[in-house]
Amino acid sequence: MIADGRVARLERLRVSLASAGLEALIVTHIANIRYLTGFTGSSAILVVEGGGGDAALYTDRRYDVQAQEEVAGAAVAEIVRGDPWKAVRRRVEGASATDGIGFEAHAVTAAETQGKNARYAHLIPTTNLVEQLRLSKDDDERRAIAAAARVASDALEAVLPSIRPGLREIDVAAELERELRVRGSEWHPFPTIAASGDRSALPHARTTERVIEPGDLLLLDFGAQVEGYCADVTRTVVVGGRADERQREVYEVVREAQVQAISRIHSGMTGREADRQARSVIEDKGFGDAFGHSLGHGIGLEVHEAPQVSRTNEDPIPLGCVITVEPGIYFPGWGGVRIEDDVVVTDGGTELLSDGKTELVELV
Numbered sequence: 001m002i003a004d005g006r007v008a009r010l011e012r013l014r015v016s017l018a019s020a021g022l023e024a025l026i027v028t029h030i031a032n033i034r035y036l037t038g039f040t041g042s043s044a045i046l047v048v049e050g051g052g053g054d055a056a057l058y059t060d061r062r063y064d065v066q067a068q069e070e071v072a073g074a075a076v077a078e079i080v081r082g083d084p085w086k087a088v089r090r091r092v093e094g095a096s097a098t099d100g101i102g103f104e105a106h107a108v109t110a111a112e113t114q115g116k117n118a119r120y121a122h123l124i125p126t127t128n129l130v131e132q133l134r135l136s137k138d139d140d141e142r143r144a145i146a147a148a149a150r151v152a153s154d155a156l157e158a159v160l161p162s163i164r165p166g167l168r169e170i171d172v173a174a175e176l177e178r179e180l181r182v183r184g185s186e187w188h189p190f191p192t193i194a195a196s197g198d199r200s201a202l203p204h205a206r207t208t209e210r211v212i213e214p215g216d217l218l219l220l221d222f223g224a225q226v227e228g229y230c231a232d233v234t235r236t237v238v239v240g241g242r243a244d245e246r247q248r249e250v251y252e253v254v255r256e257a258q259v260q261a262i263s264r265i266h267s268g269m270t271g272r273e274a275d276r277q278a279r280s281v282i283e284d285k286g287f288g289d290a291f292g293h294s295l296g297h298g299i300g301l302e303v304h305e306a307p308q309v310s311r312t313n314e315d316p317i318p319l320g321c322v323i324t325v326e327p328g329i330y331f332p333g334w335g336g337v338r339i340e341d342d343v344v345v346t347d348g349g350t351e352l353l354s355d356g357k358t359e360l361v362e363l364v
């Protein structure tokens with residue numbers, strides 16, 4: 001099923017190459033290579049020719065058997081001794097700018113483009129040609145993200161009953177990561193965040209040895225990965241007691257902001273307008289200054305990808321992309337609440353891929 005998708009993706013890329021006046025594209029961003037060929041290794045270079053041309057994947061001997069198996073049907077795999085660039089250079093040797101061979105300018109280092117051994121001299125810089133194709137997710141991709149989101153929900157369900165005061169943040173994170181792995185997450189797309197008490201006010205908190213105390217807010221931000229596709233979920237719970245009035249008030253504002261955003265966002269709305277759907281709810285309650293980050297981001301083969309659901313994005317949110325909706329309110333010294341779910345953006349609205357179970361959980 002993935003195989004069919006790859007052929008269609010390569011065809012769409014060839015259409016983009018033609019409109020950009022390119023005869024071929026050298027793809028170096030590894031997530032783009034996976035998207036186009038199914039190759040799951042961490043090191044390769046893909047050359048995609050336009051028109052009726054083919055696609056060739058150059059990688060090293062570590063991936064000998066794996067590369068042949070994974071890319072069959074989409075590209076020809078060639079194993080190169082050492083640096084795959086040797087083979088790519090042979091292929092594009094003597095190419096000049098007029099030959100129309102592009103490279104991914106956003107996925108190379110300055111060192112690679114400068115100096116006498118510059119790999120990209122005489123090649124044409126391009127940006128985000130493959131990323132543009134990756135914006136709208138096909139059915140297989142949506143299913144993979146939904147499967148990852150299910151793993152995330154199930155893992156949390158399994159861990160919640162054991163969370164109690166006296167455990168350290170890292171104990172909770174370790175249990176959660178164990179449950180994610182045994183339930184089928186290929187890896188953790190990012191380090192699990194378990195932030196308790198006043199540390200929950202740090203939107204990108206590091207998980208520490210802090211011991212959870214009765215009545216603490218505990219913010220859990222965690223991901224799962226299935227067939228390479230990521231889910232990204234956050235839940236905030238109260239541990240070892242009922243929520244106090246302030247915790248409940250803040251929680252319900254964040255929850256209302258998320259509900260409103262999920263029901264109002266649709267394709268064609270700009271990133272800024274989408275962000276606004278949650279932000280206005282939080283501002284109306286007087287907590288605007290305490291929501292210091294964007295509402296969300298795209299997810300797919302990467303846990304942070306386009307589009308940005310933020311105040312600075314004036315581009316329309318494309319039909320079929322998958323985004324997170326993650327409003328939060330944070331008060332330094334007190335704590336914070338964030339609630340994050342993953343949705344597909346449709347023309348009429350959004351569809352939840354994660355479980356959307358956001359009622360306040362009090363672990364008494």
Ligand code: ZN
Pocket residue numbers: 221222232233234340
């Ligand atoms: Zn997250």
Ligand code: ZN
Pocket residue numbers: 232297324326340
């Ligand atoms: Zn996120």
